[in-house]
Amino acid sequence: MPGWIVPPPKKPEKTPEEFREERERKVGWLVRHGYLRSERIRSAMLAVRREDFIPAPYRDYAYEEVPLPLPGLQATISCPHSYPLFYEPLGLGEGQRFLEIGLGSGYGTALAREIVGDSGIVVSVEIDPVTLEFARGNLKRAGYRDIVLVQGDGGLGASERAPFDRICMTAACLDVPPPLLEQLERGGRLIAPVLDRGVQILTLVKNVGRKIERTEICEVLYVSLRGKFGAEER
16 A cells, blocks of 8 residues: 555454444544534444454554555555545435445445435445455445445446446546446536546546536545556556
Protein backbone atom coordinates (compact mmCIF):
# COMPACT_ATOMS: atom_id res chain seq x y z
CA MET A 1 0.00 0.00 0.00
CA PRO A 2 2.11 2.91 -1.24
CA GLY A 3 1.98 5.94 1.02
CA TRP A 4 0.87 4.03 4.12
CA ILE A 5 2.74 2.23 6.88
CA VAL A 6 0.96 -1.00 7.75
CA PRO A 7 1.17 -1.92 11.45
CA PRO A 8 2.73 -5.29 12.29
CA PRO A 9 0.44 -8.32 12.54
CA LYS A 10 -0.26 -9.47 16.08
CA LYS A 11 -2.48 -11.80 18.08
CA PRO A 12 -5.83 -10.08 18.74
CA GLU A 13 -6.27 -9.20 22.40
CA LYS A 14 -9.03 -6.57 22.66
CA THR A 15 -12.40 -7.42 24.16
CA PRO A 16 -15.81 -6.67 22.62
CA GLU A 17 -16.27 -3.92 25.21
CA GLU A 18 -12.96 -2.31 24.26
CA PHE A 19 -13.96 -2.39 20.61
CA ARG A 20 -17.35 -0.86 21.43
CA GLU A 21 -15.66 2.00 23.29
CA GLU A 22 -13.22 2.54 20.41
CA ARG A 23 -16.08 2.54 17.91
CA GLU A 24 -17.97 5.19 19.86
CA ARG A 25 -14.83 7.33 20.22
CA LYS A 26 -14.11 7.02 16.50
CA VAL A 27 -17.63 8.12 15.56
CA GLY A 28 -17.29 11.10 17.88
CA TRP A 29 -13.95 11.97 16.28
CA LEU A 30 -15.48 11.77 12.79
CA VAL A 31 -18.27 14.13 13.86
CA ARG A 32 -15.86 16.64 15.44
CA HIS A 33 -13.62 16.66 12.36
CA GLY A 34 -16.51 17.27 9.99
CA TYR A 35 -16.46 13.93 8.18
CA LEU A 36 -19.73 12.70 9.63
CA ARG A 37 -22.94 14.76 9.53
CA SER A 38 -25.82 12.46 8.60
CA GLU A 39 -27.56 10.83 11.54
CA ARG A 40 -28.31 7.78 9.42
CA ILE A 41 -24.64 7.26 8.51
CA ARG A 42 -23.66 7.91 12.13
CA SER A 43 -26.09 5.25 13.35
CA ALA A 44 -24.73 2.77 10.79
CA MET A 45 -21.15 3.33 11.92
CA LEU A 46 -22.17 2.69 15.51
CA ALA A 47 -24.11 -0.44 14.56
CA VAL A 48 -21.56 -2.20 12.31
CA ARG A 49 -18.62 -3.77 14.15
CA ARG A 50 -15.65 -2.91 11.95
CA GLU A 51 -13.41 -5.34 13.81
CA ASP A 52 -15.49 -8.23 12.45
CA PHE A 53 -14.45 -7.36 8.89
CA ILE A 54 -10.68 -7.42 9.44
CA PRO A 55 -8.30 -10.42 9.34
CA ALA A 56 -7.39 -11.57 12.85
CA PRO A 57 -3.72 -10.41 12.78
CA TYR A 58 -4.89 -6.82 12.20
CA ARG A 59 -8.15 -6.86 14.17
CA ASP A 60 -6.84 -4.82 17.10
CA TYR A 61 -6.06 -1.92 14.71
CA ALA A 62 -9.70 -1.74 13.52
CA TYR A 63 -10.32 1.90 14.50
CA GLU A 64 -6.93 3.36 13.67
CA GLU A 65 -6.66 5.67 10.67
CA VAL A 66 -4.70 3.30 8.49
CA PRO A 67 -5.77 0.92 5.69
CA LEU A 68 -5.21 -2.75 6.50
CA PRO A 69 -4.43 -5.70 4.20
CA LEU A 70 -7.07 -8.20 3.15
CA PRO A 71 -6.93 -11.55 1.36
CA GLY A 72 -6.63 -11.08 -2.41
CA LEU A 73 -4.49 -9.07 -4.81
CA GLN A 74 -3.69 -5.60 -3.42
CA ALA A 75 -6.90 -5.72 -1.36
CA THR A 76 -7.32 -3.40 1.63
CA ILE A 77 -9.93 -2.12 4.04
CA SER A 78 -9.86 1.68 3.92
CA CYS A 79 -9.36 4.02 6.89
CA PRO A 80 -12.49 4.60 9.01
CA HIS A 81 -12.88 8.21 7.84
CA SER A 82 -13.04 7.09 4.20
CA TYR A 83 -16.60 5.82 4.50
CA PRO A 84 -18.33 9.08 5.49
CA LEU A 85 -15.89 10.87 3.17
CA PHE A 86 -17.56 8.98 0.31
CA TYR A 87 -21.10 8.49 1.63
CA GLU A 88 -21.81 12.05 2.83
CA PRO A 89 -21.26 13.72 -0.60
CA LEU A 90 -23.24 10.90 -2.19
CA GLY A 91 -26.17 11.75 0.05
CA LEU A 92 -26.59 8.04 0.68
CA GLY A 93 -29.95 7.52 2.34
CA GLU A 94 -32.95 5.34 3.01
CA GLY A 95 -34.61 3.48 0.16
CA GLN A 96 -31.88 4.01 -2.43
CA ARG A 97 -30.51 1.51 -4.94
CA PHE A 98 -26.78 1.46 -4.22
CA LEU A 99 -23.97 -0.01 -6.32
CA GLU A 100 -20.52 -0.49 -4.82
CA ILE A 101 -17.48 -1.14 -7.03
CA GLY A 102 -14.88 -2.90 -4.91
CA LEU A 103 -16.30 -5.07 -2.13
CA GLY A 104 -13.14 -5.26 -0.04
CA SER A 105 -13.85 -6.69 3.42
CA GLY A 106 -17.60 -6.09 3.18
CA TYR A 107 -17.49 -3.40 5.89
CA GLY A 108 -18.55 -0.53 3.63
CA THR A 109 -21.18 -2.80 2.12
CA ALA A 110 -22.64 -3.50 5.55
CA LEU A 111 -22.67 0.22 6.35
CA ALA A 112 -24.49 0.91 3.09
CA ARG A 113 -27.06 -1.80 3.87
CA GLU A 114 -27.76 -0.20 7.25
CA ILE A 115 -28.09 3.23 5.63
CA VAL A 116 -30.43 2.34 2.75
CA GLY A 117 -32.55 0.15 5.02
CA ASP A 118 -35.04 -2.57 4.14
CA SER A 119 -36.59 -0.48 1.37
CA GLY A 120 -33.25 -0.08 -0.44
CA ILE A 121 -30.94 -2.49 -2.24
CA VAL A 122 -27.17 -2.95 -2.10
CA VAL A 123 -25.21 -4.52 -4.96
CA SER A 124 -21.43 -4.94 -4.76
CA VAL A 125 -19.07 -6.01 -7.55
CA GLU A 126 -15.62 -7.47 -6.77
CA ILE A 127 -13.13 -8.67 -9.37
CA ASP A 128 -10.96 -10.76 -7.02
CA PRO A 129 -12.55 -14.13 -6.07
CA VAL A 130 -10.42 -14.47 -2.92
CA THR A 131 -11.44 -11.05 -1.63
CA LEU A 132 -15.07 -11.71 -2.49
CA GLU A 133 -15.19 -14.95 -0.51
CA PHE A 134 -13.55 -13.28 2.49
CA ALA A 135 -16.17 -10.52 2.43
CA ARG A 136 -19.01 -12.96 1.83
CA GLY A 137 -18.07 -14.83 5.01
CA ASN A 138 -17.85 -11.60 7.01
CA LEU A 139 -21.25 -10.41 5.83
CA LYS A 140 -22.88 -13.78 6.48
CA ARG A 141 -21.53 -13.94 10.02
CA ALA A 142 -22.72 -10.38 10.64
CA GLY A 143 -26.22 -11.31 9.52
CA TYR A 144 -26.36 -9.56 6.13
CA ARG A 145 -27.94 -12.08 3.79
CA ASP A 146 -29.81 -9.94 1.25
CA ILE A 147 -26.86 -8.03 -0.23
CA VAL A 148 -26.24 -8.91 -3.88
CA LEU A 149 -22.58 -9.90 -4.40
CA VAL A 150 -21.22 -10.16 -7.92
CA GLN A 151 -17.80 -11.43 -8.99
CA GLY A 152 -16.81 -9.51 -12.08
CA ASP A 153 -15.28 -6.43 -13.67
CA GLY A 154 -16.43 -3.47 -11.58
CA GLY A 155 -15.98 -1.05 -14.47
CA LEU A 156 -18.84 -2.83 -16.23
CA GLY A 157 -21.16 -2.34 -13.27
CA ALA A 158 -24.22 -4.54 -12.79
CA SER A 159 -26.53 -3.77 -15.70
CA GLU A 160 -29.03 -6.46 -14.75
CA ARG A 161 -29.76 -4.56 -11.51
CA ALA A 162 -29.60 -1.02 -12.95
CA PRO A 163 -30.46 1.78 -12.69
CA PHE A 164 -28.86 2.89 -9.42
CA ASP A 165 -29.50 6.01 -7.36
CA ARG A 166 -25.99 5.99 -5.94
CA ILE A 167 -22.71 4.43 -7.14
CA CYS A 168 -19.50 4.29 -5.11
CA MET A 169 -16.14 3.30 -6.63
CA THR A 170 -13.42 2.37 -4.14
CA ALA A 171 -10.63 2.04 -6.72
CA ALA A 172 -8.85 4.73 -8.72
CA CYS A 173 -9.69 5.12 -12.42
CA LEU A 174 -8.43 7.25 -15.30
CA ASP A 175 -12.02 8.35 -15.81
CA VAL A 176 -15.42 7.12 -14.70
CA PRO A 177 -16.21 4.02 -16.81
CA PRO A 178 -19.02 4.77 -19.33
CA PRO A 179 -21.09 1.71 -18.27
CA LEU A 180 -21.37 3.14 -14.76
CA LEU A 181 -22.60 6.49 -16.06
CA GLU A 182 -25.16 4.62 -18.15
CA GLN A 183 -26.38 2.74 -15.07
CA LEU A 184 -26.76 5.91 -12.98
CA GLU A 185 -30.35 6.99 -12.50
CA ARG A 186 -31.34 10.49 -13.61
CA GLY A 187 -30.75 12.67 -10.56
CA GLY A 188 -28.33 10.07 -9.22
CA ARG A 189 -24.81 10.51 -7.87
CA LEU A 190 -21.54 8.63 -8.30
CA ILE A 191 -18.30 9.08 -6.41
CA ALA A 192 -14.85 7.82 -7.44
CA PRO A 193 -11.11 8.50 -7.11
CA VAL A 194 -10.16 9.85 -10.56
CA LEU A 195 -6.53 10.17 -11.68
CA ASP A 196 -5.45 13.63 -12.77
CA ARG A 197 -1.77 14.02 -13.74
CA GLY A 198 -0.78 11.24 -11.37
CA VAL A 199 -2.88 12.46 -8.44
CA GLN A 200 -6.08 10.78 -7.30
CA ILE A 201 -8.92 13.25 -6.83
CA LEU A 202 -12.10 12.13 -5.11
CA THR A 203 -14.75 13.27 -7.59
CA LEU A 204 -18.51 13.53 -7.20
CA VAL A 205 -20.51 13.04 -10.40
CA LYS A 206 -24.17 14.07 -10.69
CA ASN A 207 -26.51 12.96 -13.46
CA VAL A 208 -28.65 16.06 -14.05
CA GLY A 209 -30.44 14.87 -17.16
CA ARG A 210 -28.74 15.71 -20.41
CA LYS A 211 -25.43 16.56 -18.77
CA ILE A 212 -23.05 15.32 -16.11
CA GLU A 213 -21.78 17.66 -13.39
CA ARG A 214 -18.49 16.98 -11.62
CA THR A 215 -17.19 18.31 -8.32
CA GLU A 216 -13.68 17.68 -7.02
CA ILE A 217 -13.57 17.02 -3.27
CA CYS A 218 -10.02 16.19 -2.14
CA GLU A 219 -6.91 14.14 -2.84
CA VAL A 220 -7.08 10.47 -1.86
CA LEU A 221 -4.99 7.32 -2.23
CA TYR A 222 -6.62 4.07 -3.37
CA VAL A 223 -5.60 0.92 -5.22
CA SER A 224 -6.10 1.08 -8.99
CA LEU A 225 -9.22 -0.21 -10.70
CA ARG A 226 -8.66 -3.53 -12.46
CA GLY A 227 -10.40 -4.80 -15.58
CA LYS A 228 -11.41 -3.28 -18.92
CA PHE A 229 -11.31 0.30 -17.63
CA GLY A 230 -8.46 -0.26 -15.19
CA ALA A 231 -5.93 2.47 -14.56
CA GLU A 232 -3.07 0.00 -14.98
CA GLU A 233 -4.28 -1.71 -18.15
CA ARG A 234 -3.66 1.15 -20.63
